[in-house]
Amino acid sequence: MKKIISLLLLSPLLFVSLNSCSSSSSKNKGGTLSDLDVNSFEQQLLALQSPQLIDVRTPGEYEQGFIKGAVNADLSSGALEQLIPSLDKNKEVFVYCLSGGRSSSAADYLHEQGFAKVYNLNGGLVKWNAAGKHIQYDLEAPKAEGMKQETFLSLTQSKEYVLVDYRAEWCKPCVIMAPMLDSIAAKHPHNLLLLKIDADENKDLLRENRIESLPVLELYKNGIKVWSHQGLISGLDLQKQTGL
Numbered sequence: 560m561k562k563i564i565s566l567l568l569l570s571p572l573l574f575v576s577l578n579s580c581s582s583s584s585s586k587n588k589g590g591t592l593s594d595l596d597v598n599s600f601e602q603q604l605l606a607l608q609s610p611q612l613i614d615v616r617t618p619g620e621y622e623q624g625f626i627k628g629a630v631n632a633d634l635s636s637g638a639l640e641q642l643i644p645s646l647d648k649n650k651e652v653f654v655y656c657l658s659g660g661r662s663s664s665a666a667d668y669l670h671e672q673g674f675a676k677v678y679n680l681n682g683g684l685v686k687w688n689a690a691g692k693h694i695q696y697d698l699e700a701p702k703a704e705g706m707k708q709e710t711f712l713s714l715t716q717s718k719e720y721v722l723v724d725y726r727a728e729w730c731k732p733c734v735i736m737a738p739m740l741d742s743i744a745a746k747h748p749h750n751l752l753l754l755k756i757d758a759d760e761n762k763d764l765l766r767e768n769r770i771e772s773l774p775v776l777e778l779y780k781n782g783i784k785v786w787s788h789q790g791l792i793s794g795l796d797l798q799k800q801t802g803l
Contacts, residue, residue: 591675591677592666592667592670592677593676593677593678593679594659594663594666594678594679594681595678595679595680595681596681596682596686597680597681597682597686597687597690597692598690600653600655600678600680600681600687601692603651603653603678604626604628604653607651610628610651610653611646611647611650611651611653612626612628612629612630612652612653612654612655613629613630613631613632613642613652613653613654613655613665614626614629614630614654614655614656615632615633615634615639615655615656615661615662615665616631616633616634616656616657616661617633617635618631618633618759618760619727619728619757619760620657622759623696624684624694624695624696625684625695626655626684626687626692626693626694626695627693627695629655630642634656634661634662634664634665635661639665639668639669643669643672646674648672648673648674648675649675650675650676651675651676651677651678652669652674652676652677652678653678653679653680654666654669654678654679654680655679655680655683655684655687656683656684657683657684657685658682658683658684658685659679659680659681659682659683659686660683662679662680662683663679665679666678666679705760705761705763705764706756706761706764707764708764708768711756711764711768712782714752714754715779715782715784716779716781716782717752718750718751718752719750719751719780719781720747720750720751720752720778720779720780720803721751721752721754721778721779722740722743722744722751722752722753722754722776722777722778722779722803723754723756723775723776723777723778723779724736724737724740724753724754724755724756724774724776725756725758725765725770725773725774725775725776725777726755726756726757726758726773727757727758727759727773728757728759730773730774732773732774732790732791733773733774735791736774736791736792739794739797740753740776741753742794743794743797743798743803746803747803751803758770758773772789772790774789774790774791775787775788775789776788776792776797778801778803786800786801
Protein backbone atom coordinates (compact mmCIF):
# COMPACT_ATOMS: atom_id res chain seq x y z
CA MET A 560 0.00 0.00 0.00
CA LYS A 561 1.42 3.37 -0.94
CA LYS A 562 1.76 5.91 1.80
CA ILE A 563 1.11 9.45 0.64
CA ILE A 564 0.94 12.49 2.92
CA SER A 565 -1.50 15.04 1.54
CA LEU A 566 -3.19 18.16 2.84
CA LEU A 567 -6.51 16.76 1.62
CA LEU A 568 -8.50 14.18 3.59
CA LEU A 569 -11.18 11.89 2.25
CA SER A 570 -14.71 12.79 3.26
CA PRO A 571 -17.78 10.56 3.36
CA LEU A 572 -19.56 13.36 1.54
CA LEU A 573 -17.51 12.51 -1.55
CA PHE A 574 -19.82 9.56 -1.96
CA VAL A 575 -22.96 11.69 -1.97
CA SER A 576 -24.23 12.03 -5.53
CA LEU A 577 -23.85 15.50 -7.00
CA ASN A 578 -27.25 16.92 -7.90
CA SER A 579 -27.69 19.78 -10.35
CA CYS A 580 -29.18 22.94 -8.87
CA SER A 581 -32.67 23.93 -9.87
CA SER A 582 -35.26 26.34 -8.56
CA SER A 583 -37.02 23.97 -6.22
CA SER A 584 -37.97 23.56 -2.61
CA SER A 585 -38.60 20.46 -0.50
CA LYS A 586 -39.48 19.77 3.09
CA ASN A 587 -38.20 16.93 5.26
CA LYS A 588 -38.01 16.38 9.00
CA GLY A 589 -39.73 19.75 9.50
CA GLY A 590 -36.99 21.60 7.60
CA THR A 591 -36.85 23.43 4.29
CA LEU A 592 -34.33 22.91 1.50
CA SER A 593 -34.33 25.50 -1.28
CA ASP A 594 -32.29 26.39 -4.36
CA LEU A 595 -32.20 30.17 -4.79
CA ASP A 596 -31.20 32.28 -7.76
CA VAL A 597 -28.48 34.91 -7.32
CA ASN A 598 -30.76 37.81 -6.41
CA SER A 599 -32.88 35.81 -3.97
CA PHE A 600 -29.77 34.35 -2.34
CA GLU A 601 -28.29 37.83 -1.88
CA GLN A 602 -31.55 39.27 -0.52
CA GLN A 603 -31.86 36.47 2.03
CA LEU A 604 -28.29 37.10 3.18
CA LEU A 605 -28.78 40.85 3.50
CA ALA A 606 -31.92 40.32 5.56
CA LEU A 607 -29.87 38.68 8.33
CA GLN A 608 -27.37 40.34 10.64
CA SER A 609 -24.97 37.38 10.90
CA PRO A 610 -25.92 34.73 8.33
CA GLN A 611 -24.43 31.24 8.44
CA LEU A 612 -22.76 31.25 5.02
CA ILE A 613 -20.58 28.33 3.95
CA ASP A 614 -18.24 28.05 0.95
CA VAL A 615 -17.74 24.32 0.30
CA ARG A 616 -14.95 24.68 -2.27
CA THR A 617 -11.30 23.85 -1.62
CA PRO A 618 -9.09 26.30 0.33
CA GLY A 619 -7.22 27.10 -2.88
CA GLU A 620 -10.45 28.07 -4.65
CA TYR A 621 -11.63 30.05 -1.62
CA GLU A 622 -8.47 32.16 -1.61
CA GLN A 623 -9.17 33.21 -5.18
CA GLY A 624 -12.39 34.97 -4.17
CA PHE A 625 -15.50 34.31 -2.08
CA ILE A 626 -18.76 35.87 -0.92
CA LYS A 627 -18.20 38.24 1.99
CA GLY A 628 -18.72 36.58 5.35
CA ALA A 629 -18.39 33.02 4.05
CA VAL A 630 -16.65 30.36 6.12
CA ASN A 631 -14.64 27.86 4.09
CA ALA A 632 -15.57 24.22 4.76
CA ASP A 633 -14.17 22.08 1.93
CA LEU A 634 -16.71 19.39 1.03
CA SER A 635 -13.96 16.96 0.00
CA SER A 636 -11.93 17.21 3.21
CA GLY A 637 -14.46 16.50 5.95
CA ALA A 638 -14.41 20.15 7.03
CA LEU A 639 -18.18 20.53 6.64
CA GLU A 640 -18.87 17.72 9.10
CA GLN A 641 -16.43 19.28 11.55
CA LEU A 642 -18.14 22.67 11.22
CA ILE A 643 -21.66 21.42 12.00
CA PRO A 644 -21.35 21.46 15.84
CA SER A 645 -20.60 25.19 15.71
CA LEU A 646 -23.73 25.99 13.67
CA ASP A 647 -27.25 26.72 14.89
CA LYS A 648 -29.65 24.24 13.30
CA ASN A 649 -32.61 26.47 14.08
CA LYS A 650 -31.27 29.31 11.93
CA GLU A 651 -30.86 29.65 8.17
CA VAL A 652 -27.72 28.22 6.62
CA PHE A 653 -26.51 29.21 3.14
CA VAL A 654 -24.14 27.13 0.97
CA TYR A 655 -22.43 27.67 -2.36
CA CYS A 656 -19.57 26.38 -4.53
CA LEU A 657 -18.26 27.23 -8.00
CA SER A 658 -21.19 26.10 -10.14
CA GLY A 659 -23.69 24.52 -7.74
CA GLY A 660 -22.92 20.79 -7.81
CA ARG A 661 -20.93 20.41 -4.61
CA SER A 662 -23.09 22.85 -2.70
CA SER A 663 -26.20 20.94 -3.77
CA SER A 664 -24.76 17.82 -2.16
CA ALA A 665 -23.76 19.84 0.91
CA ALA A 666 -27.26 21.29 1.17
CA ASP A 667 -28.79 17.82 0.99
CA TYR A 668 -26.43 16.67 3.74
CA LEU A 669 -27.25 19.62 6.01
CA HIS A 670 -30.94 19.03 5.40
CA GLU A 671 -30.52 15.41 6.44
CA GLN A 672 -28.75 16.59 9.60
CA GLY A 673 -31.88 18.47 10.65
CA PHE A 674 -31.12 22.09 9.77
CA ALA A 675 -34.35 24.10 9.73
CA LYS A 676 -33.67 26.12 6.58
CA VAL A 677 -30.98 25.36 4.02
CA TYR A 678 -30.43 27.61 1.01
CA ASN A 679 -28.24 26.62 -1.93
CA LEU A 680 -26.95 29.17 -4.47
CA ASN A 681 -28.21 27.98 -7.84
CA GLY A 682 -25.33 28.21 -10.34
CA GLY A 683 -22.77 29.02 -7.66
CA LEU A 684 -20.10 31.68 -7.96
CA VAL A 685 -20.17 31.43 -11.74
CA LYS A 686 -23.64 33.00 -11.84
CA TRP A 687 -22.91 35.24 -8.85
CA ASN A 688 -19.92 36.72 -10.65
CA ALA A 689 -21.79 36.96 -13.96
CA ALA A 690 -24.48 38.99 -12.20
CA GLY A 691 -21.86 41.49 -11.07
CA LYS A 692 -22.22 40.68 -7.37
CA HIS A 693 -19.43 41.53 -4.93
CA ILE A 694 -16.55 39.08 -4.56
CA GLN A 695 -14.17 39.35 -1.62
CA TYR A 696 -10.57 38.34 -2.25
CA ASP A 697 -7.90 36.51 -0.29
CA LEU A 698 -6.12 39.67 0.83
CA GLU A 699 -9.15 40.35 2.99
CA ALA A 700 -9.55 36.75 4.11
CA PRO A 701 -7.87 34.91 6.98
CA LYS A 702 -4.85 32.99 5.70
CA ALA A 703 -4.52 29.24 5.94
CA GLU A 704 -1.66 28.34 8.25
CA GLY A 705 -0.19 25.61 6.05
CA MET A 706 2.62 23.22 6.93
CA LYS A 707 5.30 24.43 9.33
CA GLN A 708 9.00 24.03 8.52
CA GLU A 709 9.47 21.85 11.61
CA THR A 710 6.78 19.48 10.35
CA PHE A 711 8.34 19.41 6.89
CA LEU A 712 11.79 18.55 8.30
CA SER A 713 10.29 15.86 10.51
CA LEU A 714 8.52 14.26 7.54
CA THR A 715 11.67 14.28 5.38
CA GLN A 716 13.30 12.10 8.04
CA SER A 717 10.36 9.76 8.51
CA LYS A 718 11.46 7.26 5.84
CA GLU A 719 14.76 6.19 4.28
CA TYR A 720 13.65 8.01 1.12
CA VAL A 721 11.23 10.95 0.93
CA LEU A 722 10.25 12.32 -2.48
CA VAL A 723 8.83 15.84 -2.13
CA ASP A 724 6.46 17.01 -4.83
CA TYR A 725 5.84 20.77 -4.82
CA ARG A 726 2.70 21.06 -6.91
CA ALA A 727 -0.58 22.84 -7.65
CA GLU A 728 -3.81 21.84 -9.36
CA TRP A 729 -3.39 24.62 -11.93
CA CYS A 730 0.13 23.44 -12.85
CA LYS A 731 -0.19 21.26 -15.97
CA PRO A 732 3.24 19.55 -15.64
CA CYS A 733 2.35 18.74 -12.02
CA VAL A 734 -0.88 17.07 -13.11
CA ILE A 735 0.92 15.17 -15.87
CA MET A 736 3.56 13.81 -13.47
CA ALA A 737 1.14 12.89 -10.66
CA PRO A 738 0.29 9.32 -11.85
CA MET A 739 3.99 8.58 -12.44
CA LEU A 740 4.94 9.74 -8.94
CA ASP A 741 2.11 7.72 -7.42
CA SER A 742 3.33 4.66 -9.31
CA ILE A 743 6.90 5.07 -8.01
CA ALA A 744 5.62 5.46 -4.46
CA ALA A 745 3.54 2.30 -4.85
CA LYS A 746 6.65 0.32 -5.83
CA HIS A 747 8.46 1.30 -2.61
CA PRO A 748 5.80 1.07 0.13
CA HIS A 749 8.23 0.38 2.98
CA ASN A 750 11.10 2.82 2.46
CA LEU A 751 9.69 5.69 0.37
CA LEU A 752 7.27 8.46 1.32
CA LEU A 753 5.73 10.67 -1.37
CA LEU A 754 5.14 14.06 0.24
CA LYS A 755 2.81 16.28 -1.78
CA ILE A 756 3.03 19.99 -1.00
CA ASP A 757 0.24 22.14 -2.45
CA ALA A 758 1.75 25.50 -3.39
CA ASP A 759 -1.47 27.46 -2.86
CA GLU A 760 -1.93 26.12 0.67
CA ASN A 761 1.73 26.36 1.74
CA LYS A 762 3.02 29.71 0.48
CA ASP A 763 5.15 30.35 3.57
CA LEU A 764 6.80 26.94 3.31
CA LEU A 765 7.63 27.44 -0.36
CA ARG A 766 9.15 30.83 0.40
CA GLU A 767 11.27 29.40 3.23
CA ASN A 768 12.45 26.55 0.99
CA ARG A 769 13.14 28.96 -1.90
CA ILE A 770 10.72 27.30 -4.29
CA GLU A 771 10.04 29.93 -6.97
CA SER A 772 8.45 27.89 -9.75
CA LEU A 773 6.53 24.65 -10.28
CA PRO A 774 6.87 21.76 -10.47
CA VAL A 775 9.84 21.02 -8.23
CA LEU A 776 10.85 17.57 -7.00
CA GLU A 777 13.27 16.90 -4.15
CA LEU A 778 14.59 13.58 -2.91
CA TYR A 779 15.72 13.18 0.69
CA LYS A 780 17.71 10.18 1.89
CA ASN A 781 17.92 9.69 5.63
CA GLY A 782 16.89 13.32 6.11
CA ILE A 783 19.46 14.78 3.69
CA LYS A 784 18.50 16.28 0.33
CA VAL A 785 20.40 14.31 -2.31
CA TRP A 786 18.59 15.32 -5.51
CA SER A 787 16.29 17.98 -6.90
CA HIS A 788 14.68 18.76 -10.25
CA GLN A 789 12.70 21.70 -11.59
CA GLY A 790 10.18 21.20 -14.38
CA LEU A 791 8.66 18.23 -16.15
CA ILE A 792 10.54 14.92 -15.99
CA SER A 793 9.70 11.44 -17.24
CA GLY A 794 9.49 8.44 -14.96
CA LEU A 795 12.42 6.81 -16.74
CA ASP A 796 14.67 9.85 -16.29
CA LEU A 797 13.64 10.23 -12.66
CA GLN A 798 14.52 6.61 -11.94
CA LYS A 799 17.85 6.92 -13.76
CA GLN A 800 18.83 10.04 -11.85
CA THR A 801 17.66 8.89 -8.42
CA GLY A 802 17.96 5.11 -8.56
CA LEU A 803 14.40 4.67 -7.31
